[in-house]
Amino acid sequence: MKNRELFNLYAGDIISHELFLQTKHIFSHGIITIHDHSIAVAELAFSMSEDNPRIDKKCVVRAGLLHDFFLYEWHVPGRRYMLHGWAHPAIAAEKAREIFGVSDKEYSCIRTHMWPWTLFHPPRCREGWIISLADKLVALKETIFNRGKRHPLRQFPTTT
Template structure:
């Protein structure tokens, strides 16, 4: 992924918070892992991180912790479609991401809460902080957009809908 073409790359404040993390091999590895059909895990994490950062900054919240934890919220390397655990992927992967993230950097209690609670809705532990709620909501929004691209492609390929232009999703 060419970071220079992305809006976050030119945001000096944002890059001061996450730039050193993006240089780490552990994060670069995420760019080779497909996440929601059409994006890599790194692309997904950057989208969640940057949009969450902008919202937190606009609301006067802790934009730094939001940016960092948003970037690290899906820091795991297995293919969740093929790997099985005793508990669901929705429960397990935030804990794995937190464990991996704390190996890379010191995390605050806020950042820990953001990472571990970002799957609320699929898990029962609600976020404690406003910043955690932001990342949780943005993650759902970004994942929906990323997944929708694939659905749009599949939908438009259906033969019987090609004759009906109002069924096309553009």
């Protein structure tokens, strides 16, 4: 990342917010928290955008930080776990709008980041494609480098 000051300018109010800090206690992939995952996605998306004047950097940072802002523990057996991949983008987008007043473009980037999982909601702008790609790259890295270190709540379903 070349311009850390600009990143911090766009990220500051979110990363210091008490609700965003709650994501330190919610897990993403394996032992990685939503907090660390979201910052990694925002940083990668920002780095990918820095040299392109057509990309809205503020949108990329804020949507990156809030793309998984759903604020619930999904590693529990049952419907929530089964539907999480499909349902959480809309939940995160609504919460991001409610708490941080995200722009329509930021909302759209959050809403579409899981495509193609959410088949009928593909990214609608360059920033949306960048967030979706950055999320997948970070998730892949987290999965590869943390193999075998699964969050304890993920030791289900049990067959006994």
